[in-house]
Amino acid sequence: MHKWKSRSPLGQLPAFKKDPLAFLMEMEETQKPVTRFRFAHRPMFMLMHPALIQEVLVRKADSFYKSKPFQELEPLLGKGLLLSEGQLHKQQRRKIQPFFTPKHIQRYCETMGRVVTDHTSLWKDGERLISEDIRSITLKIITETMFGTEVRADHDKVGQQLDTAMEIATERIRSVFKSPRSWKTVRNKLFDDAVDKLDEVVYSIIHQPHASGEHLLSVMKEAEDAEGNKMDARQLRDEVMTVFLAGHETTASALIWTLQLLMKHPDCYQKVESEIEQTLSSDTPSVEETGNLLYTKKVILESMRLYPPAWMFGRRAKEDVNIGSTFIKKGATVMVSPYLMHRHRRYIDYPDEFLPERFEDGRLLGGPDYLYLPFGGGPRVCIGQHFAMLEMLVILSSLIKSYTFAPSSDAFPVKAEPLVTLRMKHGLKVQLSKKGAGNS
Numbered sequence: 001m002h003k004w005k006s007r008s009p010l011g012q013l014p015a016f017k018k019d020p021l022a023f024l025m026e027m028e029e030t031q032k033p034v035t036r037f038r039f040a041h042r043p044m045f046m047l048m049h050p051a052l053i054q055e056v057l058v059r060k061a062d063s064f065y066k067s068k069p070f071q072e073l074e075p076l077l078g079k080g081l082l083l084s085e086g087q088l089h090k091q092q093r094r095k096i097q098p099f100f101t102p103k104h105i106q107r108y109c110e111t112m113g114r115v116v117t118d119h120t121s122l123w124k125d126g127e128r129l130i131s132e133d134i135r136s137i138t139l140k141i142i143t144e145t146m147f148g149t150e151v152r153a154d155h156d157k158v159g160q161q162l163d164t165a166m167e168i169a170t171e172r173i174r175s176v177f178k179s180p181r182s183w184k185t186v187r188n189k190l191f192d193d194a195v196d197k198l199d200e201v202v203y204s205i206i207h208q209p210h211a212s213g214e215h216l217l218s219v220m221k222e223a224e225d226a227e228g229n230k231m232d233a234r235q236l237r238d239e240v241m242t243v244f245l246a247g248h249e250t251t252a253s254a255l256i257w258t259l260q261l262l263m264k265h266p267d268c269y270q271k272v273e274s275e276i277e278q279t280l281s282s283d284t285p286s287v288e289e290t291g292n293l294l295y296t297k298k299v300i301l302e303s304m305r306l307y308p309p310a311w312m313f314g315r316r317a318k319e320d321v322n323i324g325s326t327f328i329k330k331g332a333t334v335m336v337s338p339y340l341m342h343r344h345r346r347y348i349d350y351p352d353e354f355l356p357e358r359f360e361d362g363r364l365l366g367g368p369d370y371l372y373l374p375f376g377g378g379p380r381v382c383i384g385q386h387f388a389m390l391e392m393l394v395i396l397s398s399l400i401k402s403y404t405f406a407p408s409s410d411a412f413p414v415k416a417e418p419l420v421t422l423r424m425k426h427g428l429k430v431q432l433s434k435k436g437a438g439n440s
């Protein structure tokens with residue numbers, strides 16, 4: 001184990017806050033399986049070996065809670081699936097899981113495609129801040145597929161409120177000294193305001209009349225536990241908020257990076273485009289057709305290798321526990337960074353290069369298990385991973401089928417911004433033109 005020493009009372013926190021991604025890559029340079037460091041008084045361990053990551057996420061999952069810093073999201077996500085623990089988590093996961101099996105999600109393919117064509121129907125040739133469109137499309141998709149309702153016009157404000165909430169939560173996650181939530185500081189008020197507005201949207205979804213059919217929301221409303229009790233209003237709000245937020249921001253982020261990488265690598269773009277031309281029989285793919293978009297899938301996986309939306313997550317030890325030969329004391333935090341692991345030189349050749357061919361059958365060639373982990377692993381693996389993969393294939397192929405994308409002449413410099421998810425700072429601006437008669 002490598003011990004990272006610091007004379008500062010804050011330990012490595014200032015270096016992390018200054019540039020989190022550079023901080024991670026500095027750890028990678030140690031080429032050690034574990035680095036011990038501290039954020040002020042908090043002992044932290046960064047795991048940098050796939051077998052140790054598997055031990056924490058899978059084999060010894062019961063010895064850990066979700067990490068403490070992420071509890072800063074509690075006012076937003078409450079005791080929804082992402083943050084809940086123990087029995088409540090198991091029970092809720094059992095209720096929600098059937099909506100996300102590979103078989104079940106197939107039925108959403110058509111809706112996903114329709115949302116894309118509806119959204120793009122009025123697009124004109126020219127410059128566009130496409131990142132905003134992509135976030136709006138993924139938001140509409142999650143709302144329609146999971147909650148059986150359409151996104152109202154004012155739901156577009158969600159992006160803005162979410163940005164504010166995520167920015168302030170990130171500040172708090174990275175601070176040792178923070179004002180209690182109850183204090184009416186400017187930042188606390190801004191955060192509370194954003195949560196109130198997001199709450200309004202979520203409650204309007206819960207109370208809106210729903211399209212016929214079985215949706216996650218209707219099933220959650222009706223589901224009873226062993227004692228015959230229904231989910232209470234607060235729990236329902238927390239689950240809806242969790243799926244609503246976890247289910248669109250991550251996918252949007254992955255797609256924005258994918259489009260940027262394709263524009264940067266015209267040879268890969270061309271291969272994707274010709275695969276889409278050959279495969280899609282209409283403007284959007286059928287489920288069967290998505291299964292034939294093999295190269296496009298590799299491109300998405302490679303994009304999530306370089307820019308994993310969930311770039312770092314953690315666990316807190318419930319009890320004293322050994323991970324490999326490292327003793328982790330009760331209460332210590334263990335971190336796992338897909339960003340770091342996906343660029344680890346010990347396991348990956350040319351780690352900074354965009355090479356979609358390194359994936360085959362959905363797997364990173366030559367890499368051990370738990371090296372490539374954009375969706376995490378173990379009992380808390382992303383519940384939406386199959387949904388997200390289908391959605392990304394549908395959105396990307398539908399966009400490229402009908403439009404040509406090129407870098408905008410006044411594009412912003414590309415910079416990764418590691419907030420709760422790994423975003424592209426300033427967003428992605430493109431030059432787009434519609435394909436087909438008279439338009440190109």
Ligand code: HEM
Nearest residue numbers: 081082246247250251309310313375376380382383384388
């Ligand atoms: C590219 C898209 C996505 C990525 C990269 C991603 C990534 C992740 C990761 C890494 C975790 C595990 C975090 C941890 O172990 O601490 C997670 C959990 C979760 N994700 Fe996703 N996710 C994506 C899309 C989605 C979608 C589309 C949904 C819902 C429709 C979703 C809902 C959730 C939920 C509810 C959890 C918590 C599961 C639990 O703790 O039982 N995610 N996600």
